[in-house]
Amino acid sequence: MGADREGSGRRRPARVGAYIGCGALLLAGCASMPDSGDLQGVDSTPREDSQVRVFAMPPRPDARPPDIVQGFLEALTSDDPQYETASKYLTAQARKKWDPYRSTTVLENGPNAAAGQSGTREGTDEYSYNLSGAKVAKVDGQHAYVPDSGSYSGTVHLVRQKDTKQWRIDGLPEGVVMGKSDFQRNYVSVNKYYFASNVPAGTVGQPGTVADPVYVRSKVDPVTQMIRTLLDGPTRWLRPVVTSSFPTGTALKKGVKSLTPDDQNKITVPLNGKADRVGRPQCTRMAAQLLFTLQDLSPTAVDEVELQRSDGTQLCVLNENQAETNAVHGTGKRPEYQYFIDGKQRLVRMPSGNSDKEPDAVPGGLGLGDKKLRSAAVSRDEDRAAGVSADGHSLYVGSLLSGGSVGDPVFHSAGKTTNDRLTTPSWDGRGDLWVADRDPKDPRLLLLEKGTGAPLTVETPGVDGRIEAVRVAADGVRIALIVEKDGKRSLQIGRIVRNIASGEQPSVSVLEPHSVTPQLEDVTAMSWAGDSRLVVVGHEHGGVQQMRYVQVDGSTPVGPTPAALTGVKEIAASEDERLPLVGYTAEDGIVRLSSGAQWQKVVKEGTAPVYPG
Template identity: 65%
Template sequence: MGADREGGARRTSARAVAYVACGAVLLTGCASMPDNGDLRGVESTPRQDTQVRVFAMPPREDAPPSEIVQGFLEALTSDDPHYATAKQYLTAQAAKSWRPELSTMVLADGPDTEAGPAGGREGGDNVSFTLTGTKVALVDAEQSYAPAEGAYSRQVYLTRDKKNGQWRIDGLPPGVVMGQSDFQRNYMSVNKYYFASNSAVGAASQPAAVADPVYVRRRVDPMTHMVRSLLNGPTAWLGPVVRSSFPTGTALEKGAGSLTPDDQNKLTVPLNGKATRVGLAKCNEMAAQLLFTLQSLTTAVDEVEVQAGGAQLCVLDEDGAAAVAARGSAERPEYLYFIDGEHRLVRIPGGSRSSNTEPVPGELGEGAQALRSVAVSRDEDTAAGVAIDGKELYVGSLVSGGSLGEPVVRSTGRTEKDRLTAPSWDARGDLWVADRNPEKPRLLMLQEGKGEPVEVEAPGLDGRIKSVRVAADGVRIALVVENDGKQSLLVGRIERAAKDETREKDGEQPGVSVFELRPAAPALEEVTTMSWAGDGRLVVVGREEGGVQQMQYVQVDGSTPEGPAPDALTGVKAIAAAEDDRLPLVAYSEDGIVRLPDGAQWQTVVKDGSAPVYPG
């Protein structure tokens, strides 16, 4: 549990927490603690610089119950690695049974704290307090973040030690409770990486690297904790669609201690005996997982050495990791694509500041079919386009002379908004699109962009799909879903049935489903457009209840990433981002096609254009 409240004066004793930054000690105000009565709420630490260190202070002699509760909550916002100081506020038995690592409940503000009765316990040596607040999120034992809502209310019980007369907490909820600003100061989001379990990318059959975001304490040896988390395996949500190359039971070698890179930015990871018989190819995959994960945390690691039983198994650098696995954020698209004023598919170099467009090779660039939305395969060899009336989906080769052929999907929706969404390609070369026909809403997938569409099952989907974007890894999908006039951005897990030779002989495609859709932008009630913008991040344009349209980044787990939001832009109708964040954000707005180069303001590319996309 912890303490947090935005923007108020901090009513806490100097004995509770000390802040240290840049070699200076900053003590909080020395307001006195009440000896009895209600606590009016545990005030938040105003949002501190992330470099500020926070140290817990132990309970003072003869502290009253209210101060014990306050001090305990404050101690939980500190950088104490094992909560040793926080445990000093507990009885010996409570300290043994309390499990802070089980969960972290994040509240909008710090828990309000109200004194209550003894909770059915006898005598005057027992009191209780009720912790209340509004839920924002829950970080579980796997360090996985999930948005939460509703009221929070839990009891904390205290007793007076009969021998020394000191008040201590002897009953409390499992895990930690912390306000949002303290959570943001204490924790950071990091991606750990696994491999898509049933996919291959390109001719080299590289596995696709999949980001699995978790939260770790920012200043409590995050590097070692991330390696341990990676070795423990993927989170439950992602687990069904990914694999790890580490043998079952692999862990850090006993007594490994804290992991730190050397002065050459190489990190040595000593593993236990479970990994001693791993071959070079498998070890390189393990090292790639480690390197991708650590580089999500810090720029201080360029190379990883994997050891087991004291012997070196392999060494891998960035170039080696790129050869082992395909990672979306490392793939740099050659072109940016959009539809010009003549409803043709055109392109410009992806990283260029040029505004000189050229039609793509093939019939989609020749205007054989007027288009309203497009998607380009990740190898940039094939494109899919939805006809201007939204009724048909065409697939064409991006080579000169390539024919367009017949539509691969048709919609019978009565109006344009009731027909096909913009399409999206995954890393396997499969094509996705949704039919918004209210009489027969469908999510469809075409293997390699051809053949009979597979109708994708989506258990738990409540509403009609407005927009579809598949992640580069091919195992996660983002959907904008409309229900009762409100739109939600949801992220689901793509599961593909194992191939069945009998069904294949009968011409049946393996089944595909989207499971466990979860909110990625829970505060928004209207979502205009969205795009993947990294391995575990999306950029979304939308509006909160009673608010105005805004553009922001969101994590796939529903949390908000650190760093600034994109510069404001009015009248946005479509947004395009590459997983490679070195490429500019591109939008279709009232000013036409515009882009946001790094460190600059929005710039017009062309006035007469729409539907910008990067490959994917």
């Protein structure tokens, strides 16, 4: 995306379709190996064409311990579906205990292996190697990616088997370990979709989808992998705020090994008996979850889903158009306009596409009135806007309809300086308004239901620092925050939990916030740029300013980064990935980055660009 923001709506380009079956690489046995002693670095495999399948070789007869370790580690990075080749390097007992699907540990480079102790045990020769490296992340048994850091260490223990006299591994670390480049070649990030459980349905009554990104092996039947992980349910972090339409315990019918679309781009999914008695409304929601998930994996491969009962009869069929009428997916609608504050401190707008039309003041008091603003947010239906006064002291809410007026402020900050007052506000998908008050005496995150009434203080027990920026996702269950502590600012993603008891004032909390830019020392601007992606401006330690995309799980999405732009103060993106980025710099004012182009100046006198949301 970035300078080449590719566009077919929210879906990403196909990355895991057909591959070159005859272009396989053989990994093991390619390196020149010593007969004994240390392994001098088990390097990551160089990045190959992502469509080329990579296979490993089984152990050679009479292979020495370093050959066995080298071959095993390289086999872990191959496209062997069931890790059968890697298992050949293990003793029979180790094969029974080893679970390669338990986790994947990602290192900066391939694991280094150094010879450890050797000797005999009850007359059996034995040898060990110590694995080491710098941790980058871990993918758990739910396929969830979690950034990690620090040193990695593990031990591979080998024995010479009495019967065959061959060296085999009888002790090894849990799961799989590999270098970052091998991980990027082997795995792909895909969104699976659930429904928001604590956010009311959209204005037309459909439930809203929530993206749950996971990593699956890109060339090992990713379609079936994604169906299985969707049926397994949401990942641990997201589970409290989403629901699945599939009944608990639903899985693929026993004996189903692999599923692929037919030549009409239709996929048939046989389910076990847990789903036999669901009604049609529930079945269509189940099919919608599957269709959205598989389209995110392969945009052109699946147009229709059929679900079957355990006896093979049809439960329901759903195509793409029907899915969009049964659920609000992503933004729900393409924004009509981009917005910013012009040189007269008014809220103005311009068409969201690549039009060269001059910006116009928005209808209503925030565009045509006498209120001077420094930032604003526009509701996702583009009917209302919220504006922060030029001094940061007051928050106004007004209509964007012709003749609409702006009344008294809905909130005042008591901060003594402009930097200690209100942040730019943000609207969620249900029409509620969020803003942070940076008053050092009473810093807090505030929520105004439907943009009116008394502000509700949002509990933020896990946020360690002062909130400097707020952006709520379209789904209403995730929130992005820039948090400052000790002069450093990080980007954190939190989970929004709403407790609404009948007759009582609702309570809202942001729980389990986690940093998604651990490599950036100072984050200065951010915006949602997709269902599970954000665009971020910041600095690494001792580095220059940079702009990049990040996933909500802290991983880096595949594809180009945005074209370089110096001096960026503010950035805006749409969750509809077809639309251009919009930025503000002190030198150039409002600038825009369209697909396949470079940054273009829009207007010199302007600040605070935003899309609806």
